[in-house]
Amino acid sequence: MVRWEPDAQGRLRLAAVALFAENGYEQTTVAQIAARAGVTERTFFRYFADKREVLFPGGHDLETFLAGHVAAAPPSATPLTAIAGALEAAAAAFFTAEHQVMSRQRHLVISSSPDLQERELLKLASFAAAFAAALRERGVSEPGASLVAESGVAVFKTAFARWVADDARQGLAGIIEETLAELKAVVCAS
Amino acid sequence: MVRWEPDAQGRLRLAAVALFAENGYEQTTVAQIAARAGVTERTFFRYFADKREVLFPGGHDLETFLAGHVAAAPPSATPLTAIAGALEAAAAAFFTAEHQVMSRQRHLVISSSPDLQERELLKLASFAAAFAAALRERGVSEPGASLVAESGVAVFKTAFARWVADDARQGLAGIIEETLAELKAVVCAS
Known part of the structure; x- marks a missing residue:
């Protein structure tokens, strides 16, 4: 798999911001963010305490x-x-x-x-x-x-x-x- | 009963701030605030949406x-x-x-x-x-x-x-x- 971003954390941030912009912050779930970034939810929570923190790294x-x-x-x-x-x-x-x-x-x-x-x-x-x-x-x-x-x-x-x-x-x-x-x-x- | 403050809202604010200062914000309940102000919890919620809002009237x-x-x-x-x-x-x-x-x-x-x-x-x-x-x-x-x-x-x-x-x-x-x-x-x- 060719990675288009060097790190999972950076991919999660980009995925989250894009999904929030497309569908709204409230409507977006951590599961969707993880899926778009190509990682598991568990990986998400390794980097961020919750959905809000992904915007404030x-x-x-x-x-x-x-x-x-x-x-x-x-x-x-x-x-x-x-x-x-x-x-x-x-x-x-x-x-x-x-x-x-x-x-x-x-x-x-x-x-x-x-x-x-x-x-x-x-x-x-x-x-x-x-x-x-x-x-x-x-x-x-x-x-x-x-x-x-x-x-x-x-x-x-x-x-x-x-x-x-x-x-x-x-x-x-x-x-x-x-x-x-x-x-x-x-x-x-x- | 002699009211020492003109209104229930003002009494609730004073009671809340005093209790927060004495016992901590997290440890104080709406029931305690209402009791100290001499009103019911129902009266509290007539003026304030929640415990936090009593500090921001x-x-x-x-x-x-x-x-x-x-x-x-x-x-x-x-x-x-x-x-x-x-x-x-x-x-x-x-x-x-x-x-x-x-x-x-x-x-x-x-x-x-x-x-x-x-x-x-x-x-x-x-x-x-x-x-x-x-x-x-x-x-x-x-x-x-x-x-x-x-x-x-x-x-x-x-x-x-x-x-x-x-x-x-x-x-x-x-x-x-x-x-x-x-x-x-x-x-x-x-």
Whole structure:
């Protein structure tokens, strides 16, 4: 059998997002996801605790990546510049053009369910907490560290929504940069 | 019987938050909440769909209040100033010194449970969406409207956490004003 994706976990994610987009999140069963991915249900549960978690993998990896980039920013970087650098690095590493279709499907599925939105918001809140902790390590005091961390996550969320809606005209890193300039324009004008 | 609170709904909220703080959210039953409030379980379910909802009442009222204040801000107000005014008005109307102990207990209960945190984040996200819609009505374009709305909610969240931790030395409106100045300092320095 020729595998069209390197790993069972990746196949399960793609299968799940495609089935959710086709038939709805509520209507899709783990059995259907496993069948489409060509694995057993038992294999599904080796990777994911439940149907919801298949939409939220690797959150911890991304969080570690983001916090690590903030920590590694040059000492001269301002808090917002350090966060912007981390977000743009994540865009280049995790959200390239080839991820865009799947990211869009996932975004639509999550938008369709308050339960999934809550889970997504919790993930974003944990990114903000990780950013704030990394900034405090750099000597940024509170509440400034938390505020700039939350603003950075707002930039990411807004830029991500534009990216998945955009038919890949522009890369996510460029949209993040533009969105950041927009944040500064609107906050600093006041 | 002398009622120590004007309404059953308010008594149920106070009873629930006190029991959650004493015994833990998971360990507390609706029957216990109703008994402490001096009403039947049936009365509980007349006001709240389930145990979780008793912690999240009036969210829609507050959302309408906030959006209404943004809409009513003077035409010269910048987006951030309009949001700041709405938050400070909400502080004065909903979060006075006498609400502080209950707000603190509620805050601690929510912090103890990812499920409750998710619900709280969804409520805050709906405030951000209401702010963004009210700003678009004022002619603010996207993504600026969403970004400043999210930043305003970040200010509220951060200020609220400081307020409940603060033993009421300072009113919430004053903390919001300080937190807003901090946001501008850290975003605009970059």
